[in-house]
Amino acid sequence: MSGDGGKSPTVTVAVDAMGGDFGAEEIVRGVAQLSLEAPHIQSLLVGDTRAIQAQLARARHDPERISVHHAEHVVRMDEKPAEALDEKPECSVAVAARLVAEGAADALVSAGNTGASVLACARHWKKIPGVRRAPLAAVYPTEIRRGEKDDPFSLILDVGATLDVSAEDLVSFALMGSAYAARISKNPRPRVALLSNGAEAGKGPPEIVEAHQLLTQSTELNFVGNVEGVDIPRGSADVIVCGGYVGNVVLKMLEGISETVMRLAGYAYKERLVWRLGLMLLSGGIHRLKEITDWEQYGGAPVLGFDHLFIKAHGRSRARAIHNAVKVAAKAQQAGLVREIEVALREFQERRAESPPAQPRA
Amino acid sequence: MAKPREDKRKPIPPGGPSLLAAHPPEPAPPPRHVYRWDLDKTYLKTEFDSLKDLLRSALEGAEAKQAVPGASALLRELRATGGTRICFISGSPRQMRRVLTKKLKLDGVEFDEFILKPNLRNMLTGRFRAMREQVGYKLPALLAGRAGLSAETRETCFGDDAEADCFIYSLYADVIAGSVPRPLLEEILYRANVYEDDAQRAVTLADALPAAGAAVDRIFINLDRRSPVARFERYGARVVPVFNYFQAALVLCEDGNLSAPSVVRVALEMVDRFGYSLDALRNSLQDLLRRGRLKRATAVMLGGELTEEGIPQLGSLPGARELLLSFAARVRELGELPAATLPPDGAIDYLAALEADLPRKRR
Numbered sequence: 100m101s102g103d104g105g106k107s108p109t110v111t112v113a114v115d116a117m118g119g120d121f122g123a124e125e126i127v128r129g130v131a132q133l134s135l136e137a138p139h140i141q142s143l144l145v146g147d148t149r150a151i152q153a154q155l156a157r158a159r160h161d162p163e164r165i166s167v168h169h170a171e172h173v174v175r176m177d178e179k180p181a182e183a184l185d186e187k188p189e190c191s192v193a194v195a196a197r198l199v200a201e202g203a204a205d206a207l208v209s210a211g212n213t214g215a216s217v218l219a220c221a222r223h224w225k226k227i228p229g230v231r232r233a234p235l236a237a238v239y240p241t242e243i244r245r246g247e248k249d250d251p252f253s254l255i256l257d258v259g260a261t262l263d264v265s266a267e268d269l270v271s272f273a274l275m276g277s278a279y280a281a282r283i284s285k286n287p288r289p290r291v292a293l294l295s296n297g298a299e300a301g302k303g304p305p306e307i308v309e310a311h312q313l314l315t316q317s318t319e320l321n322f323v324g325n326v327e328g329v330d331i332p333r334g335s336a337d338v339i340v341c342g343g344y345v346g347n348v349v350l351k352m353l354e355g356i357s358e359t360v361m362r363l364a365g366y367a368y369k370e371r372l373v374w375r376l377g378l379m380l381l382s383g384g385i386h387r388l389k390e391i392t393d394w395e396q397y398g399g400a401p402v403l404g405f406d407h408l409f410i411k412a413h414g415r416s417r418a419r420a421i422h423n424a425v426k427v428a429a430k431a432q433q434a435g436l437v438r439e440i441e442v443a444l445r446e447f448q449e450r451r452a453e454s455p456p457a458q459p460r461a
Numbered sequence: 462m463a464k465p466r467e468d469k470r471k472p473i474p475p476g477g478p479s480l481l482a483a484h485p486p487e488p489a490p491p492p493r494h495v496y497r498w499d500l501d502k503t504y505l506k507t508e509f510d511s512l513k514d515l516l517r518s519a520l521e522g523a524e525a526k527q528a529v530p531g532a533s534a535l536l537r538e539l540r541a542t543g544g545t546r547i548c549f550i551s552g553s554p555r556q557m558r559r560v561l562t563k564k565l566k567l568d569g570v571e572f573d574e575f576i577l578k579p580n581l582r583n584m585l586t587g588r589f590r591a592m593r594e595q596v597g598y599k600l601p602a603l604l605a606g607r608a609g610l611s612a613e614t615r616e617t618c619f620g621d622d623a624e625a626d627c628f629i630y631s632l633y634a635d636v637i638a639g640s641v642p643r644p645l646l647e648e649i650l651y652r653a654n655v656y657e658d659d660a661q662r663a664v665t666l667a668d669a670l671p672a673a674g675a676a677v678d679r680i681f682i683n684l685d686r687r688s689p690v691a692r693f694e695r696y697g698a699r700v701v702p703v704f705n706y707f708q709a710a711l712v713l714c715e716d717g718n719l720s721a722p723s724v725v726r727v728a729l730e731m732v733d734r735f736g737y738s739l740d741a742l743r744n745s746l747q748d749l750l751r752r753g754r755l756k757r758a759t760a761v762m763l764g765g766e767l768t769e770e771g772i773p774q775l776g777s778l779p780g781a782r783e784l785l786l787s788f789a790a791r792v793r794e795l796g797e798l799p800a801a802t803l804p805p806d807g808a809i810d811y812l813a814a815l816e817a818d819l820p821r822k823r824r
Binding site: 135141152155156157158160161163164165166167 | 741745
């Protein structure tokens with residue numbers, strides 16, 4: 100049956116149906132599967148109607164929970180974001196962002212060109228007061244788990260949306276990341292840390308040092324101080340805050356290490372029979388580890404700081420990742436994430452106004 | 462030699478005279494349109510995927526049984542158009558007749574014929590295959606039902622995606638249209654693992670039917686299992702898979718078998734009694750448009766014909782205007798739709814369909 104039976108309010112998530120490496124096929128499959136499971140989520144697929152319908156016809160789905168908005172163009176993964184959006188204002192991601200701004204949907208999910216997606220949001224949405232830069236957050240599997248749901252992922256932000264950041268930007272990232280972790284990982288007091296080259300408060304570039312002071316003095320976050328790169332996979336903090344340049348380098352390095360380890364295991368498998376047997380004996384554990392750290396289960400990375408939520412799914416997302424990305428978007432919307440971020444930022448501004456500005460240490 | 466007396470008695474109408482009537486009634490005019498409905502998962506929300514479900518379904522009373530949203534409203538609206546005959550044909554055992562007819566009565570659904578499966582007899586005579594098999598039961602029953610009807614009587618069939626309804630209704634439609642040669646019908650029934658006497662009965666009934674041409678306009682398949690619509694493409698454009706009865710009502714309206722206010726009454730029952738949201742209804746309308754099962758002109762016409770006065774106001778439920786504005790928005794969102802490709806209407810390959818849709822039953 101349709102609707103939600105009055106149990107929970109319906110959330111509408113706009114989904115860019117054309118973005119991503121696999122085009123409409125995987126995205127529509129993911130949304131189709133979700134439509135059978137989540138009565139409280141309405142998906143608004145934005146893209147070429149004929150391509151979308153061709154996929155829907157072949158998938159089990161509930162059309163009562165899916166609508167389609169036609170968009171003529173697509174931004175390809177290799178296009179320059181600003182040029183592409185200028186040339187194709189009716190591309191799927193721009194139309195989807197506009198529909199969210201107009202109130203036709205509550206949040207946006209896209210697996211397409213990251214730059215174009217964020218730019219489309221910036222052009223159609225407003226920033227939350229107090230946010231100068233909207234960070235892109237990413238999740239990374241860690242040794243320690245957290246929250247009610249034993250979430251194995253920590254949140255790192257920003258991982259590429261900003262190049263130069265101020266101390267205030269870093270504090271706003273911390274507030275937004277903490278709100279996200281509290282709502283999505285059900286971790287009521289997430290441990291927040293700054294990424295630096297030492298644990299001491301005075302270590303790092305001036306903006307890190309100043310941000311450390313601000314976070315200590317002007318917020319009620321569970322701020323645990325500075326952490327180093329080595330602490331990220333250990334899970335010493337639940338939310339790790341850094342500038343986009345550093346965050347992107349860190350994230351890519353972590354991904355690279357993960358891929359290299361898998362490749363090395365592949366070589367070992369081929370090299371000696373004994374090693375192969377060893378790996379076979381471990382295969383159950385490896386499979387379990389792969390399941391736990393599978394990024395597809397998280398769905399995508401949130402772009403925070405706008406008056407609506409944008410979940411950026413990986414370009415290589417298949418149906419399962421899209422399914423989970425839409426679920427995360429709906430969950431964040433239902434949890435009132437944007438509102439919570441607004442409140443946290445306002446409280447921070449009020450505290451700052453009451454206390455004297457922090458003096459950067461020499 | 463005595464002159465033979467003139468027979469002044471009136472001719473006996475078909476079906477014999479009523480013993481209670483002072484004057485024999487005039488024979489009823491032949492129905493203009495026959496609506497044939499399956500029961501489980503088409504009219505009733507029935508679960509029979511497990512033994513527990515089967516037992517619960519068999520033991521529950523009429524009050525506990527749930528109709529599929531919109532089904533009873535659609536049947537009442539179809540009945541109200543006049544000149545219709547409503548026939549149920551169900552795989553449920555005959556022992557359930559009392560509770561099932563009571564359920565229909567509770568829902569305000571009138572019917573003319575109610576065929577149930579002789580499962581007790583099948584069990585006692587060791588015909589265990591026949592207890593689950595539907596082709597050998599439903600096809601002869603449908604053909605027998607057609608036997609007394611005029612060539613002009615049109616038909617619409619309603620089934621679901623749980624078993625072989627689409628296959629059986631399509632075969633029935635093609636048999637009465639005269640487009641299934643006898644050897645092919647025999648081959649199909651053989652491969653469907655139908656008992657010989659049932660197959661013989663079906664063939665005899667098919668042979669006895671006058672060539673009427675195509676009489677079945679539509680076959681609606683309620684997608685209870687949310688099967689992909691592409692699964693039914695092999696059966697051509699006559700088969701319309703629907704996700705709810707609002708969609709069926711829209712198509713029937715386009716076909717001229719239902720009025721616009723009737724469509725809205727079906728929608729309102731779904732909202733009122735089954736908690737359907739406006740989103741769900743307008744998405745359903747948009748789905749039909751995307752699939753090319755409804756013309757945009759019909760959606761526009763629907764808006765033109767409706768007025769607030771024609772629609773019952775049900776407390777806090779959306780008014781007709783709100784409903785229409787909402788529908789119109791979803792139609793606009795689609796933009797200029799490229800013409801949807803409907804499934805081709807060529808001859809159905811029943812032997813291939815048998816392989817695909819009744820794999821457990823084939824020989």
